[in-house]
Amino acid sequence: MGNGDISWSCVRCGRAFGAARPDACVVCGTEAPSILGIPILTFRPHVSIDALRTQLATVPDAAQPVNREAVKRVLDPALAQTEGLPRRPIGTSDFMATRMAGWEDRFTYLYIDWTDTEEFRADRAFVLDAVLRHCPDRSVAAVLGCGAGGLVASLATAFPASLGLDVSLPHLLLADHLLRGGALSLQLPQARWRQVSMRGPTTPPRGAGFIVADAAALPFAPGSISLVVTQYLLDIAGAPTFIAREINRVLSPGGVWLNLGLPFRRSSDPPDAGLLTCDDMPAFLDDLAFDALEIRRRRAMFHDLSALDEWLPASVHSTIFFAAKKRGDLAPDPVARAFEGHAARRGTAILDMIPRLIAGRRIHLLEGWSFGPGGAKPRVELIAASGKSMSIPGPLGAFLRRLLSSIDGERTAREVLAAVGSASDDALTEDDFVVLLRTLMLRGWLEIGQTRPSAQRQP
Template sequence: MSIDALRTQLATVPEPDAGQPVNREALKRVLDPALAQAAGLPQRPIGMSDFMTARMAGWETRLPYLYIDWADTEEFRADRAFFLDAVLRHCRDRSVAAVLGCGAGGLVASLATAFTASLGLDISLPQLLLADHLMRGGTLSLQLPQARWRQISMRGPTTPPRGAGFIVADAAALPFAPGSISLVVTQYLLDIAGAPTLIAREINRVLSPGGVWLNLCLPFRRSTDPPEVGPLRSDDMPAFLDELAFDALEIRRRRAMFHDLSALDEWLPVSVHSAIFFAAQKRGDLEPDPVARAFEDHAARRESTILDMIPRFIASQRIHLLEGLFFGPGGAEPRVELSFANSKTTSIPGPLGAFLRRLLSSIDGKRTAREVLAALDPAVGEALSEGDFVVLLRAMRHRGWIEIG
């Protein structure tokens, strides 16, 4: 992930209004050192891939995760016991555990009691800075809008867990050597990921021989599945895992609370849902993904074929770019909005809206990536280098927008 994408995330830190001074001061205390460091790095215009990463991070909506994980909630105690029990039953090698999409990081700290090293990965730098602050024994007081801005206080462990840490990374491009991880945990990740199969391939790559994958998620859809097929459920997991060179150790449905904030406000609804749980063991290595290798070769400045491949929109996905006028108290304002599959509509800032329209129009399933880049020149001038464009293509593939071949 680029420095520019991380800087963009920090730049999107919301400025709480005067009604939430507690949030403003708490976020400022934890995030200001990172903002200061980012300010000293070389600057360049924010690109589309940086914007996509920042929007995916969506960290300002994740404040309740911190409460769930670090305020000794019943929900987290149940989740911690559930996963540690699964570790005891299925994991013989206790060297390195990795939690993908770790959010507030509570499970990372819990697994540190059973593994030599426990690493949490997430795409949101601000969220990980807050989680790391708590895991190192810090305190945090926040006002949660979901609970009518009630102030809640959290405190990390008196003795910080040894061997625990966080890494900003995309779950579809893990920064680990092949066969270096003993356990991978994914919790409510496959059901929100744009390309869950790419994530599963990465999990296979980084797991050691016989390594274990523990997953808990809602029914999910592969990006290439036609809409009429419906999402994959528990009874689809044996075939899904087998295709990815995993043997199922355990598959079942788990009913559990999800983001229960009723202890803060008795009027808040309590959500209990059914989730898919599986424990799977790596059976063998998959054949290398030629497209992923082409991206890696380009990044390493080796000879690469990526620009000669043809990007195509995935037939089952729907990308909508809406352009129009927004009418508010200040009059009419032009606005560009993007919606994809079941994701929320995202407003695209001015120059990026024009660029995105040109980009999406240029991907026609016939042009090579090099020809698509050439078609963008009149729209973006010198702002988009070949390297920036390849990074953007990779981000679009990881989001489940396109396939390349």
């Protein structure tokens, strides 16, 4: 068994830090604050902190009284810690980083993982058995899309370091409260507001912890992780290939990737190609320098709340399980290198590349009205490339309309920035724009190609 040492790197410029992770990258300046021991290792960490402040401020309007009090008891200390951090402006270009699930949307995850449900017991036993059979090197495990963190606690019994990564700081703070032996009592809207009580382990697992991070931009140095688990993640990721490339990068030679989840689609797949299933996994993994160790269709419960309410149907899905071993390193991606080079101030090649909306992946902005007791209000609905919808403020809708209209497959990123920035209500810096482009690419909204031949470039 390994020693569980973690080797870090900067998510923006790729600078390797070793075991000593700094509070800010010495090359690109990206900050890495921690809230109650949970580091925020993303392109825009201040957005996660602002989201925590905003969500806590709106809890009284968004939650049942029982949930409101439970959430505030756990998260008020986190809010107090943010008071010592500088406040940074949130611009329209940060909209992708602010997309977070609501409070009650995620309470079900906590119930499943922390009340000894049959669903979680089955998943835990299945994963630990796969670890015993396929993962001889047990140094550092990382669970991407860790949800409520139950698997993180379980893997801590087999690994000196077990890390759970998710994009929602508020949700990870609740999960960490339980991981450390705390208690929560919540009412679940999906179970007709049944109240459930949860409590973490009497002895908190050593080496287990959480990180706010994007699965498509991992904060680990190359070759530093022995096991990666993706848990119902690839089907909700806009571009799962980017996640797979990151997993390949951070896994040690011969490291293992375990996946449990639903069928999924690559961003490059034609819209009528259907979802990838078990039959497609050997080729998918081989293209990404993985050797398949085991692939199977598994019938599994998913968010089964029937134990709380007999009128709720038991939910069983056909899922993809695979275990794959890293065969070798992938060739460096020139677009990723260009993004890292821009962050490290080594050049602006990324601005001379051409962003294109992905063929067949339409993005819809629907403008209309909503009606209620307060009267009529304008409403903008965004339906993203993944098919998920969300309501957005009107100014953001106008910004997205300008941005997406400017990405025509002919203009370089520099020309798109000039077109959008000149009409933007808030200051859109070059750095903000490049981070936004990178985020949209990792979410499967667009792809970025090489530069135009010099003879075709516009003046």
